[in-house]
Amino acid sequence: MRLEVERLTLGYGRRTILAEASLEPLPGGAITALIGPNGAGKSTLLRGLAGLLPARGSVRLDGEEMAGQSLERRARSIAYMPQSLPQGVALTVMEALVGALKASPTAEGMPSARAAAERALALLERLGIAELALVGLDRLSGGQRQLAGLAQALVRRPRVLLLDEPTSALDLRHQLGVMRLVRELTLQHGLVTVLVVHDLALAARFADRVVMIGEGRVRAQGTPEETLTPAMLAEVYGVSARVERCSHGHLQVLADAPL
């Protein structure tokens, strides 16, 4: 499993958001974090990888160009989680999951309604939210909604997992829980996982690779150590920052002041 991105240009209408993004090949079994300031184009790049935007350039999965594939075909390998779930939806967590599974065939074909329900429940248990199965999406807290949304992406058992800020609404415990689960699934199934995060400490700790985006261009990419440097943080984020190792050896980014 390998995702290759070359000279990808994305935008809405005539407005270009991201210009000529080329990434070093993203291997299976590794997590890539997209970081950068607000409006830099992180989410746009993620949408582009999901094939949701008109694009120039190339996105290839295992050498196969994604652009020419039908939505249904693409959905067999790629799952994308947007930032939010819509409001006012009269579905329970379970119903939404079963609906996500039955919307189109997954890589393993189309499960029966019963099999879909079993699969959905097993996933909810793994996410630690089995008790929310029959709660309406509209009654969930912000963090619970995020977990339900994540489940909708995971339930299709994708080979490429694209997550837009999967932990932004979660408390500390659940942030760690979700990131651990994502890492587990990534390693276990050899997934290509790409996620947008704002929390640089989470990116440093859980990502194998970091891609830093600023003003619609890829500014740096590589291991967390290579990309998260005071110089790059000053250039892209406009902050003076220190990058230090904590007593457990984890990389920590300490922002001191805006420049």
Added chain:
Amino acid sequence: MSGATLAVAGAAAGYRALVLRRVALLALLTVLLIASLLLDVATGPSRLGLADVARVLLNPASASGPVSVIVWDVRLPYAVMAVLVGAALALAGAEMQTVLNNPLASPFTLGVSSAASLGAALAIVLGVGLPWVPQEWLLSGNAFLFAFLSVLLLRSLSRLRGAGVEALVLFGIALVFAFNAAVALLQFVATEQALQQLVFWSMGSLARATWPKIGILALALAVAIPFTARAAWKLTALRLGEERALSFGIDANRLRDGALLRVSLLSAVSVAFVGTIGFIGLVGPHAARLMVGEDHRFFLPAAALCGALLLSLSSVASKMLVPGLMVPVGIVTALVGVPVFVALVFTRGRRS
């Protein structure tokens, strides 16, 4: 057993119970609908009781002429038409609300009924219509054509410059005003007799029900329902957001086009035959949503059943409201529907 496995076992049982409860609700709605249909056939100005009606229905040969005529040619077509029109309008409203992601969408609020009125007005006031349509179908033909075209127009307008779903709803509202203005203009120049006919038409009445019309509407339903059923899972997934649906492999535009085509067919045929009947297409889906949620396997049939039940009850009420007089059912739907709707919203609110 650990806490987690207990929670899973509980959730599994709970989900099965939830599905069963929804099926049971559908069954209950069906029973109520049948009861309402029988009540509708058993009531009327001619004071034929349920026993007389049952005898005529079960043994057509036994009945004397006038009784048989009243049951077979008046009451039964009215009652069946009420059920079919209610089901068609509510089903159309349900699909519309889902694909346009707007709880205010319905054939009535997005201009389909207004377009039908314009078609009817052209036929009544100016005698304009399709050349090959026989005179007695001119009005229905025109109303159908305009209603059908209005949805296609709505669709193509929204395609211009890639306007989004929100724009489609706004276009629909704009169309309502445009069509209403055109109808008003025609009313202004109409003769007194034509004006009266037009006003009465736009009230919506089951008195126009005939067996051939029932046959055509049943056919429209029979054509649309299999496609609707096939789209049910995709419609459910679309409720989770358009981007998410796309990532599930759903071509949202194609799904929307298919749904709008079915909506235009069902609502155009309904409106063409019985005139403007508001509210059902809006409230049927809402009542269904409150009862069974939005798993479209249950939501769509529940919406159709709710709409059918509501219009059938309205038909009964239309005979009882003013003794000896049948009030046009289009007037009654809101009178019956609003209290039912408000009650539903309140009971739901208390429970949560």
